[in-house]
Amino acid sequence: AQSVTQPDIHITVSEGASLELRCNYSYGATPYLFWYVQSPGQGLQLLLKYFSGDTLVQGIKGFEAEFKRSQSSFNLRKPSVHWSDAAEYFCAVGAKGTGFQKLVFGTGTRLLVSP
Amino acid sequence: EPEVTQTPSHQVTQMGQEVILRCVPISNHLYFYWYRQILGQKVEFLVSFYNNEISEKSEIFDDQFSVERPDGSNFTLKIRSTKLEDSAMYFCASSAGTSRNYGYTFGSGTRLTVV
Numbered sequence: 001a002q003s004v005t006q007p008d009i010h011i012t013v014s015e016g017a018s019l020e021l022r023c024n025y026s027y028g029a030t031p032y033l034f035w036y037v038q039s040p041g042q043g044l045q046l047l048l049k050y051f052s053g054d055t056l057v058q059g060i061k062g063f064e065a066e067f068k069r070s071q072s073s074f075n076l077r078k079p080s081v082h083w084s085d086a087a088e089y090f091c092a093v094g095a096k097g098t099g100f101q102k103l104v105f106g107t108g109t110r111l112l113v114s115p
Numbered sequence: 116e117p118e119v120t121q122t123p124s125h126q127v128t129q130m131g132q133e134v135i136l137r138c139v140p141i142s143n144h145l146y147f148y149w150y151r152q153i154l155g156q157k158v159e160f161l162v163s164f165y166n167n168e169i170s171e172k173s174e175i176f177d178d179q180f181s182v183e184r185p186d187g188s189n190f191t192l193k194i195r196s197t198k199l200e201d202s203a204m205y206f207c208a209s210s211a212g213t214s215r216n217y218g219y220t221f222g223s224g225t226r227l228t229v230v
Contacts, residue, residue, distance in 0.1 A: 023191070036221075041226075042202055042223065042224075043222060043223035043224045044158070044206060044208065044221040045221075045225075046220070046221075090157070092124075092158075092160060094219075101210065101219065102148065102160045102163055102171065103150075103158075103160065103208075103219070104160070105158040105159070106157060107156070107157045107158045108157055
């Protein structure tokens, strides 16, 4: 069965510092991978997605992620964090159904940004 | 940008009551989903719906749950007799269903509180 592991429950980063959030997945075929961000009490906003092709994916808000098949990873990065980036971040893998995809989510990483 | 719209944003109900959560998916999408997020936990797949029938459901989606597309625009989740453990954020999503034009989009959620 498909699964996603986000090993870091909380991460604290200083404003202006770089960020990397880890995501490892388990899936038998080529995965569809996603990163979502959720602010408190809010919905899920798609940051970026990987389907195929270039393994470095650019997203919104200055985020990027790199797909590494050999490591089964899809880590999210940002070169300089802003206070507004404080939120919960979810990695997800798209599991193929019959012509559709259901998403299997990780448990999330809560990002705290210190002044 | 097209949005998935969910109403209401918050609902409080008494245990044992029926609730209906409503969603308007993106108009040209073909696949519809409900996900659930219990407070502080990860987002979990409940059910997918295509061509007016359930494509797949999780073990969470028991006989107390049902989904319906009553007209050409709405997609509803009904919980027949709510339990305390049904308290959660419920997200609707829709997708185009193809790999390249995936368009998997979530609504902003309905927070259901069962008292």
